[in-house]
Amino acid sequence: MEPLPPFATHRVENQPPEFAPRDLWRDDMALREAVAREGGADFADALATYGALAGDELYRLSFDAHRDRPRLRTHDRFGQRIDLVEFHPNYHRIMQAAIEHGVAGLSWSQPRPGAHVARAVLSYLHHQVEPGTSCPLTMTHAAIPVLRHAPALAGWEGKAISPYYDPRDIACEHKLGVTLGMGMTEKQGGSDVRANTTVAMPLGAEGEYRLVGHKWFFSAPMSDAFLVLAQAPGGLSCFLLPRWRPDGSKNAFALMRLKDKLGDWSNASSEVEFMDAWAYRIGDEGRGVPTIIEMVMLTRLDCMLGAAAEMRMALAQAMHHTHHRRTFGKRLVDHALMRNVLADLAIESEAAIALAMRVARAVDRAPYDAQEAAFARVATAIGKYWVCRRAPAFVNEAQECLGGAGYIEESLLPRLYRQAPLNSIWEGSGNIQCLDVMRALQREPQCGQALLAELELAQHLDPDFDAELNSLRRVLEGTAEMAEVEARRWVEAFALSLQASLLLRSGSPVAEAFCTSRIAGDHGNAYGTMSRDFDFAQLISRAWPSD
Incomplete structure (x- = not known):
């Protein structure tokens, strides 16, 4: 046995390698399939480029950008009012990369079919590694339809969608991008x-x-x-x-x-x-609310994307750790109960991104298709409520997969855990979303019709789904009342059924497990409570490629 180095008391063993670099696009099979399914395939090369960048350079830059919080400088040293916010340099480097690659502007700078789907993917990839910068990127993107109501502001629109980032506090006319x-x-x-x-x-x-x-x-x-x-x-x-x-x-x-x-x-x-x-x-x-609501619709989609992104990164961290860490003679991922947890998380993550990408396609087609516009109107609020609601418990479960290491800042999971509640609060909390769904179904009949048509596309593909669809049909056809006090129950049911419909129609291996666990109820109240009959190995391998 070799002697230990001076002052060393032990060897460092049984630790996973660094997470980065990871290719967030290549690793995510469910995302790639959703992009092809929802019409964003023409942008695949750009998405692949950003997935590799996000999982490597931006991931590394994010730690300092997050830890060194912004500071307000109200005055300069001479006593003049300046109202500036100072950031770590890595914040600006991350913002520059995001804007150059179209996270804020691609939907508008390349207006062709699939552009909103592709921009949604860029936002999803970006949010996985640095969610704080997603806020200004999201608002810059979502403001464009509002600015178009004022032709005099066309110069602002052009600079907001440009691929240039300029953090200087100077007037718009002196900047290439804002x-x-x-x-x-x-x-x-x-x-x-x-x-x-x-x-x-x-x-x-x-x-x-x-x-x-x-x-x-x-x-x-x-x-x-x-x-x-x-x-x-x-x-x-x-x-x-x-x-x-x-x-x-x-x-x-x-x-x-x-x-x-x-x-x-x-x-x-x-x-x-x-x-x-x-x-x-x-x-x-x-007309302030009707004017700005176009912005709110897009930012709500990004809330859904953000929650799905936090789930995916939390799952990726858990998968990475459990595939390398060994306990009681074998890898963590090979323990039966851990496999139940990981498979359950994988199902939830895929269902989240499937719904978010479908809403992105509806947003993409809404200007040209009345039914897609009606679907986007109601499904955005449904998805925003449900996906954002699921994220905090999901991230916490992923933390447990790492044990104490998941409670340490260097694991990224504490950052995700603190971030997870935000998307359910920002742009209207859960009750606001559920009331919005009720309002849409009661005042805009085309929304209920579009939602029902979407669900019926999966009819006869799964008996448990069919039974749930029959119960929802009464509400969507207007023959049953949806009381305000029960709004959360109904919106949850709509969300789960939408996710089931999408997974069934996609042919995903996750679909049957989703319907059995989420629709038929073969599941407990926590993650990792599926029955022994599920194919855990298949679910895990689909969510995480072999290292």
Whole structure:
């Protein structure tokens, strides 16, 4: 036996290798199949490039970007008000890579069939390694349909979809690319934005206003401009509020403090006061909510994608660890109970990305297909509610697969665990989503028709699914009441049935296991409670390639 080095007490053995580099595109069979199925295959090369980049360089950069939290500098050393947010340099390197590869702009810069599906995949790959930067990327992407309501803002649109990242605090006309944030929530209103009290007073020029008031959550305050809601003389209206006025002076708003958040550490969220801040109206006065709702629909899709991404990365970390760690004479992945847990997580992860990609296809086709538009309207809220609801427990289960190592920051899982609740809260919490589904089904009959048509595509493929479909049909055809107090139960049932329908039609090996465990109920209340009859080896190998 060789002697130990001086001062050493043990050899380091039975530890998994570093996770990175991993190719997040190549490793994810379910994702690649969903992209081909939902119309994004023309973009496969670009997606493969970003999957390799995200799983290597961006993964490594993310640790410092996350740990070194943003800092607010309200004044410079001379006492001048500057309202700047400072970030670790790695934050800017990650943002630059994302924007150059189209995470914020591909849907609009390459407007051909499948572009929204491809952009959704880029967001999904990016969010796996650095979810904090997903916030400004998502809002920049989602703001474009809103800006198009104001032709005078075409210059902002062009720079928001450009492949250039410029973090300098200078006016838009001096930049090749810009990012956009959002300010809707106020102290007294929360989700009830019609209770907002910020006032917008018209100036002399058409479309120009001055704003006085506040925002309790001002997302990505380092952005070049923000979409905000304020009370104009004609009612609640939507505005673009830039950091710099058209005359070249700093706009009159003050960042009061940054939010001290549970997670999302690499991203800044703030409180802000508007003190006669200059803004330009988008859409008609009194139409603020209908104007900005196009942005909210897209950001809700990204919430779903983000939750699915967190699941996938948590699963990948668990798979990587259990395929290398040995206990009681064999690999962790070869223990029967661990196989049950991993297989169960693999089912959940594939179902999540299948639903998110189907909604992305509906968004892609909505401008040209009324039924797809109706499906996107209701399925976005269904998926946002359910997938985001599942993420926190999923990440926690993946942590357990690593034991104590999963509670250590270097494993990435604590970051994911802190991040997981955010997507279910941001852009409308669970109750808001369920009420939105009810509203769509009750007031827009085409939404129920589109949802039922989607589910019926899998009819006769599984008896348990057929039985569930028959019970849901009564609600979707309007012959049974969907009471508000039961809204969560119904939306959960819609979500599970949509996921089952998609998996069955895709021919995925996961489909039967999903229907048996989630639809027929051959499952306990925790992950890893499937019966012995499932093919765990097949489910695990599909989710994780051999190292």
